[in-house]
Amino acid sequence: MAYSDKVIDHYTNPRNVGTLDKSSHKVGTGLVGAPECGDVMRLQIEVGEDNVITDAKFKTFGCGSAIASSSLATEWLKGKSIDDAMKIDNMDIVEELALPPVKIHCSVLAEDAIKAAINDFRVKNGMAPIESEKVHH
Amino acid sequence: MNLPIYLDNNATTPMDPRVLEAMLPYFTTKFGNAASRNHPFGWVAEEGVDYAREQVAKLIGASEKEIIFTSGATESDNLAIKGVFEMYKEKGNHIITTVTEHKAVLDACKHLEKLGGKVTYLPVKEDGLVDLELLEQSMTPETILVSVMYGNNEIGVIQPIKEISAIAHKHGALFMTDAVQAVGKIPVNVNTDGIDLLALSAHKIYGPKGVGALYVRRKGPRVKVTAQMDGGGHERGMRSGTLNVPGIVGLGKACELCGLEMESEAKRLSALRDKLQNSLTVLEESYVNGNIEHRLPHVANISFKYVEGEGLMMAMKDLAVSSGSACTSASLEPSYVLKSLGLSDDLAHSSIRFGLGRFTTEEEVDYAIEVTKKSVNHLRELSPLWEMFKEGVDLSKIEWAEH
Numbered sequence: 001m002a003y004s005d006k007v008i009d010h011y012t013n014p015r016n017v018g019t020l021d022k023s024s025h026k027v028g029t030g031l032v033g034a035p036e037c038g039d040v041m042r043l044q045i046e047v048g049e050d051n052v053i054t055d056a057k058f059k060t061f062g063c064g065s066a067i068a069s070s071s072l073a074t075e076w077l078k079g080k081s082i083d084d085a086m087k088i089d090n091m092d093i094v095e096e097l098a099l100p101p102v103k104i105h106c107s108v109l110a111e112d113a114i115k116a117a118i119n120d121f122r123v124k125n126g127m128a129p130i131e132s133e134k135v136h137h
Numbered sequence: 138m139n140l141p142i143y144l145d146n147n148a149t150t151p152m153d154p155r156v157l158e159a160m161l162p163y164f165t166t167k168f169g170n171a172a173s174r175n176h177p178f179g180w181v182a183e184e185g186v187d188y189a190r191e192q193v194a195k196l197i198g199a200s201e202k203e204i205i206f207t208s209g210a211t212e213s214d215n216l217a218i219k220g221v222f223e224m225y226k227e228k229g230n231h232i233i234t235t236v237t238e239h240k241a242v243l244d245a246c247k248h249l250e251k252l253g254g255k256v257t258y259l260p261v262k263e264d265g266l267v268d269l270e271l272l273e274q275s276m277t278p279e280t281i282l283v284s285v286m287y288g289n290n291e292i293g294v295i296q297p298i299k300e301i302s303a304i305a306h307k308h309g310a311l312f313m314t315d316a317v318q319a320v321g322k323i324p325v326n327v328n329t330d331g332i333d334l335l336a337l338s339a340h341k342i343y344g345p346k347g348v349g350a351l352y353v354r355r356k357g358p359r360v361k362v363t364a365q366m367d368g369g370g371h372e373r374g375m376r377s378g379t380l381n382v383p384g385i386v387g388l389g390k391a392c393e394l395c396g397l398e399m400e401s402e403a404k405r406l407s408a409l410r411d412k413l414q415n416s417l418t419v420l421e422e423s424y425v426n427g428n429i430e431h432r433l434p435h436v437a438n439i440s441f442k443y444v445e446g447e448g449l450m451m452a453m454k455d456l457a458v459s460s461g462s463a464c465t466s467a468s469l470e471p472s473y474v475l476k477s478l479g480l481s482d483d484l485a486h487s488s489i490r491f492g493l494g495r496f497t498t499e500e501e502v503d504y505a506i507e508v509t510k511k512s513v514n515h516l517r518e519l520s521p522l523w524e525m526f527k528e529g530v531d532l533s534k535i536e537w538a539e540h
Contacts, residue, residue: 017519033537041521063448
């Protein structure tokens, strides 16, 4: 199976690889997936005043598409308010990276990671977590 | 050195130019139908087939009358298993095989279960080898066939074939082996190994795709299989269909070359394989899968923990290898062979199979070592699991959200 140029680009030059201080109240961490399933994503956001995301980092164990999906997600998150970030849909990632059907679960995982990171931040800062209306399996 | 480098010789091998050369006349000037008995075109083709039959037989210590040409090992496996089941149904309906067999064997057995067959799928030990005691205990008076592969395609382990065939024979069952990965790589002898049926394929031994053979013992005992295709009664009535003469000639030549070069080639390849393996297991948290003592000379299956196999293959884009991670398949299930060794799913997802071959050079192996090391280290920098491992987090204690 051939990868799209965008997947190869993100995979070869992943953006925003790294770790933020998860104990900071400004940082939200989402850890999703499972080693048994062959992908684990950890996505972190740092949120400034007005609930705008000032930084985002990721680390991913998974295939090229999983790494590219999380790399792309961090790019999209920076500068967005946490409310707008919550609206990122996995199909946006599928479209941007031209993921084939067997790789859609990678984009789902990235969306889950975004939502988990935002909710972690919300809970830390006394806000109620937002339940996702979509249920992915 | 040309890139990319081919290290997936268990999947298929490039054809040896000497094999191609032997085949070429049989496409054009020697194009006859080997079954045309009444003119020279047929005779010439038949001569080519007969000579190939001798070449194949010689490699496995058989007589040329015991070789049935097929379209490949999948057909050979199917013909042997289904053919024995039909032929010996008066005697019994029980077949014993192992969980690490090729799908051609497993799925042929599953098919027979639908037709009233009883199949025992033996588990294997952690090193991939069959537990002989368990085999002995599984034998019943209804057991007609024991089918165990010679060398495994994913991890390369070599089963104790002599011991297994002795157990089968002691209980009056036939012994069949899928020897696709072993024939031509290590000495295989149907008599000293006690083999009644053996499947082999040309394209794993530097021959063409689309041709293989089934060895069917003729003496002590005389084994019969019911044909699985109806037609002109070729191949002693066991396999109808016009013979693929160029392919068969190629298979014969491939067998001859393996017979001549196997010994020196096995030494060369095992030295290269050991170099590769020893250089890569220097990496932290890397493990060789399967028994390393009883193993084909050209295979190494290594898991690099905390790195996902498919992601790793993408990083090693100049290396053609394969992975036990099935991230590309719809099922997302990792290799059933690795799982049957008791490997956790995450280690199975982290495995890479290196399959060296006749045209692999030391320079290529050195390059593969460097690329693999670099890629594993790079991906570990990206891996949250590696970071957690380094921080001393016990990953088994985390409640993962399996999806």
